Amino acid sequence: MRRASLLVCLGMAWVGSVAAADYSGPLFDAHLHYNDEACVHTAPSPGCPHPKADVLERMNKSGVRAIIANSRPNDGTFALASATDLTRAAGVTVVPFVRLYRNRADYSNWFRDPTIVDMVNAELARGTPAGPYRGLGEFHLYDSANANGPVARQLMALAEEKGLAILAHVDDVAIDLLMAHTKAASADRAASQHRDFRLIWAHTGIGGTPAQRVDELFARYPALMGELSYRPGLTCGDGQLCPDWRALLLKYPGRFMIGSDTWVNQRWLYYGELMQGYRTWLGGLPADVARRIAWDNGAKTFGVATPAR
Ligand SMILES: [Zn+2]
DSSP states (O other): OHHHHHHHHHHHHHHHHHOOOOOOSOEEEEEEOOOHHHHSSSOSBTTBOOOHHHHHHHHHHTTEEEEEEOOSSTHHHHHHHHOHHHHHHHTOEEEEEEOSOSSGGGGGTGGGOTHHHHHHHHHHHHOBTTBSOOEEEEEEOSSGGGGGSHHHHHHHHHHHHHTOEEEEEOOHHHHHHHHTTSGGGSTTGGGSSOTTOEEEEGGGOTTOOOHHHHHHHHHHOTTEEEEOTTOTTSBOTTSSBOHHHHHHHHHOTTSEEBOOOOOSHHHHHTHHHHHHHHHHHHTTSOHHHHHIIIIIHHHHHHTOOOOOO
16 A cells, blocks of 8 residues: 555656646637638528637637637627627627738738728727727738838838737738837837837747747837747647747746637637647746736736636
């Protein structure tokens, strides 16, 4: 008996030394799309894979308590923001962003199409039943030089003027170019009235921007935040953070957020696994840092109350 209990004790100590408990608190999904093919308009049917009740159930089961909703077209975000009974029952707060895309063609044309600015202004004026839009994006720049186009300049100025966030899928060069259009890049930013402006870097460099370069940009721009879906090199074989990213998240615990990026329906199918993956590596961080990245950073930025449950 004594020998058996010793083995049990040794076993428990071994487990404790290699596997921290998963993060179990609330999650803020800072990169969620509810696009038309998910089933925004149709009644539940075989051709309608993910009606509102389905996606909200997936969020609820995953412990996601707030989302940055941005959708192609904006109807998907408006639908979630309008479903107040369903969102309340699911315990999900919707933080709406204006997406720049009415259709797939806009992905590669928005930066040279002045009607996008008109559409954004019309959406901002309309608002949503869940409150005013809080940001613009996600937008993509496959050629960072287009960050200097007229539409990108106008939208960055608009976001800063109105205290909106920007969610941008861009490379590190475009971060510098976009920030150059704002006062957030200037030395007097602390005294400016634009404190609510944020540039959220979708994926924090999906092309694999080295952690050292990310560090440089974060040091240069206090208004820069990083969302971590699809980030290459973030986690290593055991599902825990790779050393360079662990160091970066510990250096800037107030600047990172997690996200699902449900850009195709397949991502809805694996929504639970995606969130569990975050919970695994969040559990390897100090508890206060995990909580900030999982929830507090998004909740504080957008004034979302922490849920009781
Ligand atoms: Zn996305």
